[in-house]
Amino acid sequence: MKNDIQAPTQRLADRTVSAFRWASIISHGILLVILGIVYAASLYFSWWTWTQWVVYILAGLAVLSGIWSIGFRPVYLHKHFRYGVTDEFLQIKSGAFHEHYALIPMTKIQAVSTSQGPVLRRFGLYTLEIETMGSSHGIPGLPKEIAIDVRNQIARCAKIKEVDE
16 A cells, blocks of 8 residues: 655745744743742732642752753654645644644645744744644744745645635
């Protein structure tokens, strides 16, 4: 039996590692500030001692989560995320420990769009969002030209009529 569907080979931009790290730094910083406010409130209002211990435990978990999200996760995502677009399929492969491989027929794609938050905007990157009847998929960290080209290619292959932004 011949396997004519090739594994996806296109990678994310190198800037995605920095973008994902900054997004994690911001979110974990906000979390630690909130925990600091709760801790200060527990001292000021003389709450029970166990509330301070809960804040200590949550802060420790936030630090461990930050080490993973800032130090390791962006590198693993960049290293193990692949995508590919053909006339028949959109392929998305991700995961270092638990590999996930999605093969989406172009005929099932209902909508495709690009989005960009403040951190991705700072790095000149976009997220490509693909909607099907039962699920949605995303390709994060694409440069603008590539994101628009891939979006248009998917739209042509899926025969989606798009409205210019």
